[in-house]
Structure formats: structure tokens, C-alpha cells
Amino acid sequence: MINITFPDGSVRAYENGVTSYEIAKSISPRLASDVIAATVTTKDDTTGKGTIYDLDRPINEDASVRLHKWDDEEAKRVFWHSSSHLMAEALEALYPGVKFGIGPAIENGFYYDVDFGGKQIAESDLKAIEDKMIELARTNEAFVRREISKDEAMAAFKEKGDEYKCELISELEDGKITFYTNGHFTDLCRGPHLRDTSVIKAVKLTSIAGAYWRGDEKRQMLTRIYGITFPKKSMLDEYITLMEEAKKRDHRKIGKEMELFTFSQRVGQGLPLWLPKGAALRERLENFLKKVQKSYGYLPVITPHIGNKDLYVTSGHYAKYGKDSFQPIHTPQEGEEYLLKPMNCPHHCEIYRSKPRSYKDLPLRLAEFGTVYRYEQSGELHGLTRVRSFTQDDAHLFCRPDQLKEEFCKVIDIILYVFKTLNFSEYIAQVSLRDPNNKEKYIGTDENWAKAESAIIEAAEEKGLKTVVELGEAAFYGPKLDFMVKDAIGRKWQLGTIQVDYNLPERFELEYTGSDGQKHRPIMIHRAPFGSLERFVAVLLEHTGGKLPLWLTPEQVNVLPVSEKFSDYAKKVCELMNNSDIRASVDDRNETIGKRIRESELRKTPFLVIVGEKEMQENAVSVRRQGGIDEGSMPVEDFIELVKKEVADQLS
Numbered sequence: 001m002i003n004i005t006f007p008d009g010s011v012r013a014y015e016n017g018v019t020s021y022e023i024a025k026s027i028s029p030r031l032a033s034d035v036i037a038a039t040v041t042t043k044d045d046t047t048g049k050g051t052i053y054d055l056d057r058p059i060n061e062d063a064s065v066r067l068h069k070w071d072d073e074e075a076k077r078v079f080w081h082s083s084s085h086l087m088a089e090a091l092e093a094l095y096p097g098v099k100f101g102i103g104p105a106i107e108n109g110f111y112y113d114v115d116f117g118g119k120q121i122a123e124s125d126l127k128a129i130e131d132k133m134i135e136l137a138r139t140n141e142a143f144v145r146r147e148i149s150k151d152e153a154m155a156a157f158k159e160k161g162d163e164y165k166c167e168l169i170s171e172l173e174d175g176k177i178t179f180y181t182n183g184h185f186t187d188l189c190r191g192p193h194l195r196d197t198s199v200i201k202a203v204k205l206t207s208i209a210g211a212y213w214r215g216d217e218k219r220q221m222l223t224r225i226y227g228i229t230f231p232k233k234s235m236l237d238e239y240i241t242l243m244e245e246a247k248k249r250d251h252r253k254i255g256k257e258m259e260l261f262t263f264s265q266r267v268g269q270g271l272p273l274w275l276p277k278g279a280a281l282r283e284r285l286e287n288f289l290k291k292v293q294k295s296y297g298y299l300p301v302i303t304p305h306i307g308n309k310d311l312y313v314t315s316g317h318y319a320k321y322g323k324d325s326f327q328p329i330h331t332p333q334e335g336e337e338y339l340l341k342p343m344n345c346p347h348h349c350e351i352y353r354s355k356p357r358s359y360k361d362l363p364l365r366l367a368e369f370g371t372v373y374r375y376e377q378s379g380e381l382h383g384l385t386r387v388r389s390f391t392q393d394d395a396h397l398f399c400r401p402d403q404l405k406e407e408f409c410k411v412i413d414i415i416l417y418v419f420k421t422l423n424f425s426e427y428i429a430q431v432s433l434r435d436p437n438n439k440e441k442y443i444g445t446d447e448n449w450a451k452a453e454s455a456i457i458e459a460a461e462e463k464g465l466k467t468v469v470e471l472g473e474a475a476f477y478g479p480k481l482d483f484m485v486k487d488a489i490g491r492k493w494q495l496g497t498i499q500v501d502y503n504l505p506e507r508f509e510l511e512y513t514g515s516d517g518q519k520h521r522p523i524m525i526h527r528a529p530f531g532s533l534e535r536f537v538a539v540l541l542e543h544t545g546g547k548l549p550l551w552l553t554p555e556q557v558n559v560l561p562v563s564e565k566f567s568d569y570a571k572k573v574c575e576l577m578n579n580s581d582i583r584a585s586v587d588d589r590n591e592t593i594g595k596r597i598r599e600s601e602l603r604k605t606p607f608l609v610i611v612g613e614k615e616m617q618e619n620a621v622s623v624r625r626q627g628g629i630d631e632g633s634m635p636v637e638d639f640i641e642l643v644k645k646e647v648a649d650q651l652s
Contacts, residue, residue: 005064014059021055021195024067031067036075036199037192039066046436049471052078054145054192070231080105082143082182082194083133083203083229084112089141089185090132091225095119099162100187101213101222107492108239109228113211115164121223126205129225137200141183143193150174153188164213202236203229206243211379245489251541252383257602258546258554260537261384270381270388272534277554280583282391282533284552286369288421288651289393289529292414298367298395303347305371309337314507315346316443320476325375340373345501345526348396349508352522357512362522363399363407369533370394384538391533397525398510404523408459408498415483415496415529421651422540422549424495426486429465431456432473442476448502453479455500477503478526487543495539499526546604547626551647557584558605559621560596562612564588569616573609573636580640584609601626607643 001013004023014023020038024031041050041064050064052074059065068075084103091098091114101113114121148156150169156179157165165188169177180189182197194200205227213219230236247253255261260278267273274282290300309328312318321342328337341347348366357364371391380386399407419427433453434442442449456479460467474480483496501524504510514520530536540548550556557577561570567588577584587596593610600608608624614633615621621639623631634642 002059003062004059005062007064007066016060017058019056019058020053020065020067023065024055034069035067036070036072036194037068037078039068039074040064052192054143055195057145057192077105078192078194079199079231080110080229081192082197083200083227084110085143085180085182085185085187085189085193086133086136086197086200086229087129087205087225087227088112088114088187089136089183090129092185093136094129094132097161099164101164101211102168103187109206109226111224111226113213113222113224115220115222121208121225123208126208126225130203130205130227133200133203133229136183137197137203139183140196140198142196143191144181145191145193146179146181148177148179150177153177153179156186157188199231200229201231202233203227204236204240209379212377215377217377242489246491246542249489249542249545250383251385251538254541254546254604255384255538258604260541260554268388269378270376270386272384272387272389278537281537281548281552281554285530285533285536286393288552289418290367292417293365293367293395296365296410296414297363298365301348301351301366301368303341303344303351303368303370305341305373306338307341307347309339311346311350312339312342315343315349315504316477316507317342317346321374325373341370342372342374344368344370344372344392344394345396345504345524346508348394349504349510349524352398352510353508357398357522359400359512359514359520362512363397363403364522365395365397367393367395384534387534390535392528393530393533393536395527397527398505398512398522399525400512400514400520401523404455404500404525405459405462407525408455408500409463411498411525411527412459412463412465412481414527415498418496418529419483419485422552424485424487424543427495428484429460429467430473430480430482430484430494431460431467431469432475432480432482433469433471434474434479435472438472442474444477444503444506448506449479452500452502456481456498475499475501475526477501485539487539488545491542493535493539495531495536496529497527497531500524501526547606548604549650550606550643551650553583553604553606555583555585555603555605556643557582557607557609558600558603559584559586559609559611560593560600561586561588562593562610564590566611566613566616570611573611573621576636577640577643580644582640582643597624601628609639 002016003011004014005011021032024035038053039050040053040059042061088100088103095116097117099115103112153169154166168188178190179186180191180193205225207226209224210221211224213222259275260281261275262273264273306329325342328339330337351366369391371389373389376386376388397407434449460481478499478501481498482494485493485495487493505521505524510522511519512522559570559574561567570586570588574584574586597608604626606626610622620633620635622633623639625631
């Protein structure tokens with residue numbers, strides 16, 4: 001017999017080899033029908049996260065078991081990964097001879113990279129694939145797991161002529177290879193999977209894209225098919241409605257309508273050009289954060305956009321980014337190499353080193369809106385969310401060990417204030433730690449990592465943050481606290497990060513003289529409340545649908561004279577507003593008032609002010625809020641006070 005411990009702490013004894021499905025069935029037949037997967041944690045588990053098991057996989061020792069239903073992220077991943085195998089089976093049936101790359105679950109759904117042997121697949125072909133998937137799902141095909149030797153695995157895919165799977169198998173350790181079979185399709189896969197296909201009730205293949213094999217632009221271009229599935233058709237209907245709303249909120253569309261930013265092939269892919277209104281928006285975001293930072297004792301610095309290669313060798317960034325970043329910049333001096341900076345932190349370390357520091361000088365808080373550069377493959381670029389040039393609202397704090405927690409907590413306060421002011425009300429703090437089984441990915445000693453990780457966990461607890469722990473998501477030099485924000489339509493975005501770093505101060509030999517007269521090493525905190533201005537603006541546009549807070553929006557008021565003869569009065573009203581720090585413009589084009597109102601609505605201008613004979617005589621304005629809400633007529637001075645009060649309330 002073995003003991004199974006449940007999340008509530010209760011323990012039940014079961015026969016050795018019991019499955020998660022049998023455990024669920026012993027509790028309730030209804031539970032068994034709803035369960036999709038299980039997390040099994042044994043005493044030998046070093047990660048603390050457990051392992052996701054197929055429901056029919058035997059458990060052969062004492063373990064903690066958590067059963068997952070659809071609402072759990074773990075269940076969704078299993079459901080969608082199984083669906084990618086179902087799609088692959090459908091593709092093999094419809095297109096004999098196709099070869100497969102990888103087919104993982106993603107945040108919403110799944111994809112599979114496919115080599116169609118030169119055949120072109122169009123959006124119009126997706127419906128037939130969906131229909132085939134539903135047909136196969138209804139046959140209740142079981143997902144059968146089989147452990148297989150490396151030689152057998154290689155032979156199977158050589159016979160099939162699938163060089164992609166052969167390449168993957170060649171890199172695997174013998175004795176740790178598994179196949180999964182559903183119907184007539186067998187795949188190399190670690191799993192886990194559903195018990196069978198019967199629970200897949202609704203299918204939507206969402207898009208087709210190109211993807212280089214293993215992300216290498218020198219390798220074969222494969223066809224990537226994205227899709228999503230659900231256990232109920234009603235869930236799919238809800239998802240489609242959500243996606244339609246997401247299309248309306250696409251920051252690329254809104255940014256074009258609001259004239260915020262653009263891209264140019266001549267300038268280069270992934271290099272955004274900020275238009276006047278977008279530049280003004282950025283400037284207000286910067287000024288907002290600068291004001292907050294000033295109250296917390298931050299000092300502004302400015303660093304170059306390039307740095308000597310040795311700077312990044314010292315920091316470790318060259319080893320991390322050198323291969324995938326931009327090529328070195330060569331100067332007329334032979335052997336001299338510079339790089340576009342991928343990070344601001346090495347420069348800030350050198351600023352710290354510019355003069356001797358005492359314990360009395362700490363904490364030292366250096367802040368910069370510094371633009372950095374990283375090479376992203378063209379297929380990964382997406383509007384402002386994935387670019388090759390972006391500006392971080394970066395700051396680096398250098399402090400003593402006794403100051404670490406307090407400083408970390410103050411940074412949390414800043415981030416929470418930013419979220420509150422910009423109406424991000426739903427968020428969770430992700431504690432991103434080092435992967436204990438893959439330490440070679442990181443720099444620094446176990447001792448320093450332990451201290452840094454403990455500091456983050458303690459600070460998050462002290463602030464009462466709702467947290468999740470993710471192993472393997474740390475930066476290469478230290479653990480992080482990442483803030484995962486949910487937007488207005490329920491999507492999750494990573495915004496804001498805080499990192500504790502014992503390693504860069506060692507690499508740059510940073511010191512301060514302590515009260516004991518001895519030299520000590522400071523601790524470094526990296527933080528960026530926005531993350532990057534580009535990504536933050538993109539998320540903010542999609543969160544608000546372009547209806548930005550009044551204090552932030554590029555244009556707060558649009559003044560529309562009903563005819564040409566009232567243009568001078570409209571300009572006078574506009575001037576009064578601008579002199580009162582209200583961003584206003586006049587639209588007196590020779591177009592109908594209706595067309596001008598519609599275009600102003602499209603630009604998401606918060607207030608429309610219409611002036612005609614009556615308003616001119618009474619020194620008044622007729623006020624209309626964005627969305628068509630009529631505020632009636634009021635004196636110009638009253639309207640100015642109304643706008644100022646709303647701005648002040650939003651920033652309070």
C-alpha cells in the first residue's frame with residue numbers, strides 16, 4: 001500500500017500502482033469525469049513543483065496528489081497539448097507524408113510546426129482540418145504512453161522519413177524517451193496527455209504563420225498552425241467573442257488611428273518611430289514616473305547607447321546575448337569593438353565605481369530611461385510588444401545588506417502606485433527563481449542565490465502580495481519579482497519587474513567602506529515599473545481600448561466650430577485651454593460637423609467641445625464626452641476647472 005496526501009492535508013491509502021483517475025473515482029464518479037490531469041509530488045522531487053501525470057499513469061510510491069479540472073492552468077496545458085496531437089493526426093490523414101516539428105501548448109491553445117513538402121496551406125483549408133479533428137475526437141481515441149529505447153525511437157522515425165524528430169531524438173538520453181499514440185498517429189513526446197479524445201468537443205484553428213525549424217533563420221521554414229480547443233462549444237463561442245474584442249483593441253490598429261507610432265522598412269524591422277502625439281504620450285509617462293522617483297530619492301543619470309565589448313564581457317551579458325544580439329561595432333582602431341547595449345546595468349555599475357563610496361552614501365538610487373537593443377527574429381516581432389529597440393524605465397539601487405528588504409519594499413510601493421494610477425487592478429506577483437536542476441544557465445554562487453531568493457520571498461510576504469513561484473524564470477544574474485497584470489478582457493501581461501543581484505557587484509568589484517572601516521560589497525536591485533515604454537504603451541492601449549486616462553491622453557479636448565464664422569472663437573477657446581495646461585486643438589476643416597465628430601471619436605479624444613452662435617454670445621462651450629455622452633453647455637472657465645479636477649483626481 002502507498003499513502004496519497006491531498007491538498008487539504010488528508011491522507012488515504014491505496015494499492016501500489018494506483019492511477020490518478022482511480023483516485024478521483026474513489027472520491028466521486030463526477031470528479032473522475034471532470035478531472036483532466038494530476039500533479040504528483042514524491043519525496044525525491046527537488047523542484048517542489050511536482051510532475052504532471054497522465055490520469056492512467058501508475059503511482060508507485062507515497063506521494064502528494066493534486067487533481068486538475070478545466071479551470072486549472074495545468075489542465076488546460078494538458079488539454080491543448082493533446083489537441084495538438086489530434087491536429088497532427090488529422091493532418092496526416094488529410095496530407096499523407098507530412099512531417100512534424102514541435103507541437104506545444106501555449107498560453108491560449110496550441111500550435112504545431114509542419115513540413116508540408118512544398119504544399120501551400122491557406123486559411124481556407126483550416127475548416128476541413130477542424131472537421132477532421134472533431135471526427136477523430138468522436139471516436140474516443142485513447143492516448144497511450146509507451147517508454148521506448150533510443151535506437152527504437154530513431155528507427156521508427158527514420159522509417160517514417162521524419163528528419164525533424166530524428167534530430168530531436170539524437171539529443172535525448174536513452175531510457176528517458178516516450179512515445180504517445182492516439183489513433184493512427186504516434187509522436188515523440190514527454191506528455192502528459194488526456195485519457196482519450198472524447199473530451200475535445202470544440203475546435204478552432206486560428207491562424208497560419210511561418211516558423212524556422214528550431215528558430216534558426218538558416219534552417220527550413222515550416223508552417224505553424226495555431227489552434228484552440230474546449231470541452232464545451234459554449235466556451236469556444238465565448239473565446240471567439242473575446243478574440244473579436246481583442247482585434248478591436250489591437251494596439252497596432254489603435255496606435256495608427258491615434259497617430260502615436262509607425263514603422264518603416266527603410267528604418268528597419270522592429271524599430272518604432274514615435275509620432276508627435278506618441279512622443280508626447282511617452283514624455284508624460286516619463287515625467288509621471290520621474291516625479292514619483294524623485295520623491296523616493298532617485299538620481300537621474302544618462303549613459304551612451306553603446307559600450308566597449310569588455311564592459312559586457314565583465315557583466316556576463318556578452319556570453320548571454322553575444323550570439324543572438326547585434327554584431328560588434330568596429331572602430332578605426334584595430335581590435336577595438338563596441339556593442340549596442342542590451343542592458344543599462346553595466347553602465348550604472350561603472351557610474352557607481354566613478355568615486356569611492358561610504359556606507360553613509362547608501363542606498364544609491366540611479367535612474368535612467370535608457371534605450372537598449374536586442375536582435376529579435378523577424379517572425380517574432382509584433383507591434384510594440386516585441387521590438388529590436390526599446391526604452392527601459394530602468395533604475396539600479398546599490399544598498400547595504402541591512403537596507404535590502406526596505407528598499408525592495410519601496411520599489412514594490414512604486415509599482416503598485418503606477419498600477420493604481422493607470423487602473424491595472426488585477427495582478428499577481430510572480431517570484432521567478434533559478435532552476436535548481438540547471439544551474440549552469442546562471443552566474444553566481446549558491447550562497448548568493450539563496451540570499452537573493454530569500455529577500456524577494458520575504459519582501460513579497462511582508463507586502464501581502466498574492467504570489468506564484470516559477471522555477472527557471474530568473475534572470476541569469478539573479479531572481480526576480482515579476483508583476484503579471486490582467487487586462488480589461490482577461491489577458492495576462494508581464495509588466496514591472498524587480499531583481500536582486502549579488503553577482504554584478506562582484507563582477508565589477510563594487511565596494512563601499514563600512515562603519516567598521518573595512519571594504520564591503522553592496523547589493524544591487526534592478527527595477528523597471530513599466531518594464532519598457534514600448535511594451536507598456538502597447539498593453540495600456542489594449543487594456544483601455546485607446547481610451548487613455550485623461551491626464552495621459554495626447555489630446556484632451558477637440559474644439560469644433562459648427563461653421564467657419566465661429567473659427568476665431570474656437571481658436572480663442574483653444575488658446576485659453578492650452579494656457580491652462582489642457583491639451584486642446586481646433587478642427588475647423590471644411591467638413592460636416594458630423595464627420596468631424598466621428599473622426600474625433602475614432603481618435604479617442606476624451607472631450608469634444610462644440611461652439612456656435614449661442615456659445616460665442618455666452619462665452620460658453622457645449623461639451624460632449626467621448627462615446628457620445630452630452631454634458632450640456634457651460635462657461636469656458638467651468639469646463640477648464642472640470643478637466644483640471646478630473647486630472648487631479650486621477651493622479652491623487
